[in-house]
Amino acid sequence: MAASSRMGLSVYLAIMAAVLASALGAELTADYYSETCPQALTTIKLLVGAAILREPRMGASLVRLHFHDCFVNGCDGSILLDDTDDMVGEKTAKPNNNSVRGYDVIDTIKSAVNTICLGNVVSCADILAVAARDSIVALGGTSYDVLLGRRDATTASMDDANNDIPTPFMDLPALQDSFESHGLSLHDLVVLSGGHTLGYSRCLFFRGRLYNETGTLDPAYAGSLDERCPLTGDDDALSALDDTPTTVDADYYQGLMQGRALLHSDQQLYQAGGAAGDLVEYYAENPTKFWEDFGAAMLKLGSLSPLTADEGEVRENCRVVNQV
Numbered sequence: 001m002a003a004s005s006r007m008g009l010s011v012y013l014a015i016m017a018a019v020l021a022s023a024l025g026a027e028l029t030a031d032y033y034s035e036t037c038p039q040a041l042t043t044i045k046l047l048v049g050a051a052i053l054r055e056p057r058m059g060a061s062l063v064r065l066h067f068h069d070c071f072v073n074g075c076d077g078s079i080l081l082d083d084t085d086d087m088v089g090e091k092t093a094k095p096n097n098n099s100v101r102g103y104d105v106i107d108t109i110k111s112a113v114n115t116i117c118l119g120n121v122v123s124c125a126d127i128l129a130v131a132a133r134d135s136i137v138a139l140g141g142t143s144y145d146v147l148l149g150r151r152d153a154t155t156a157s158m159d160d161a162n163n164d165i166p167t168p169f170m171d172l173p174a175l176q177d178s179f180e181s182h183g184l185s186l187h188d189l190v191v192l193s194g195g196h197t198l199g200y201s202r203c204l205f206f207r208g209r210l211y212n213e214t215g216t217l218d219p220a221y222a223g224s225l226d227e228r229c230p231l232t233g234d235d236d237a238l239s240a241l242d243d244t245p246t247t248v249d250a251d252y253y254q255g256l257m258q259g260r261a262l263l264h265s266d267q268q269l270y271q272a273g274g275a276a277g278d279l280v281e282y283y284a285e286n287p288t289k290f291w292e293d294f295g296a297a298m299l300k301l302g303s304l305s306p307l308t309a310d311e312g313e314v315r316e317n318c319r320v321v322n323q324v
């Protein structure tokens with residue numbers, strides 16, 4: 001009697017442990033593909049490097065692609081899905097339309113890893129995470145181990161993309177709310193905004209800052225922007241987000257302290273003062289800390305609500321859901 005109830009208890013405990021583990025979800029791991037596709041990571045790195053050689057801006061674009069994927073229902077590759085008759089996806093949402101780029105680089109990488117892995121093994125969501133890291137490293141950032149094992153969504157939502165991605169017109173409190181709603185702190189906001197050490201913005205996103213915020217704008221900088229971004233027209237004219245748009249460095253933070261932020265949202269981090277302003281000063285003065293903390297914050301970004309185990313699928317083609 002005593003023995004059988006002890007047996008009952010251990011079976012019960014084993015079942016409870018299994019239930020708990022599945023409720024917690026499978027964890028992402030750095031060596032997820034080490035058995036199923038050991039060449040996956042080197043293949044992605046090679047192709048990211050080639051894309052950046054062809055066009056240095058592509059590194060920035062790949063970093064942003066991962067961010068916009070992760071902020072909309074987690075890092076699940078949803079941003080890569082093309083619209084269908086039944087679904088309006090994220091590509092034409094306001095923050096993404098005519099703005100997010102790099103889709104064809106991801107297609108090239110996906111078909112290369114499908115070949116190298118002798119099948120459809122590596123998820124699109126993982127490719128986005130690895131391509132972002134490889135871009136950062138290729139452009140002078142510090143490396144970090146990307147965690148893997150994300151699976152791909154079978155659906156995407158334009159409305160969610162419109163609601164969940166912060167806009168450059170936001171003040172600090174709204175930016176902070178947006179990051180907090182994704183489980184990210186003010187510190188994460190300041191560090192991840194350092195992603196703007198890379199890449200460009202179109203005139204339509206910084207026109208207001210140029211003509212309506214002259215109080216916080218460095219006059220020499222404003223002068224150089226005027227020509228490229230007139231009061232009307234030239235919406236798509238590009239300006240760099242910091243002085244060195246193809247190098248991962250702390251120039252972005254130094255720029256904020258000099259009134260040289262291109263976007264209103266970036267200038268807010270310094271202008272609003274307080275803890276955010278202190279962090280801007282800290283990273284402006286400690287580039288080495290920025291390199292370290294940026295990698296750690298990217299890992300956190302990349303861990304937002306992944307699909308794991310039997311959730312979602314591994315898409316054969318990143319643009320379309322698998323046919324059943």
Ligand code: HEM
Nearest residue numbers: 060061064067099166167168192195199200201202205265
């Ligand atoms: C904090 C809130 C953020 C806002 C409001 C914001 C807004 C923007 C805007 C308006 C652009 C220009 C888009 C265009 O002109 O079409 C841009 C570009 C970019 N953003 Fe952000 N962003 C934010 C956070 C981030 C984060 C967290 C990252 C990555 C860690 C990031 C990475 C980039 C990169 C790399 C570019 C340049 C892309 C390219 O040149 O193709 N941004 N962002």
Ligand SMILES: *[C@@H]1O[C@H](CO)[C@@H](O)[C@H](O)[C@H]1NC(C)=O
Nearest residue numbers: 091092093094096097098158
């Ligand atoms: C996206 O951009 C295209 C091309 O500029 C435009 O025709 C289309 O209306 C835009 N879509 C949305 C939903 O705004």
Ligand SMILES: *[C@@H]1O[C@H](CO)[C@@H](O)[C@H](O)[C@H]1NC(C)=O
Nearest residue numbers: 206207208209210211212231
């Ligand atoms: C500047 O601000 C005014 C008043 O809020 C607004 O009407 C105008 O559209 C803004 N101009 C730009 C270029 O954003």
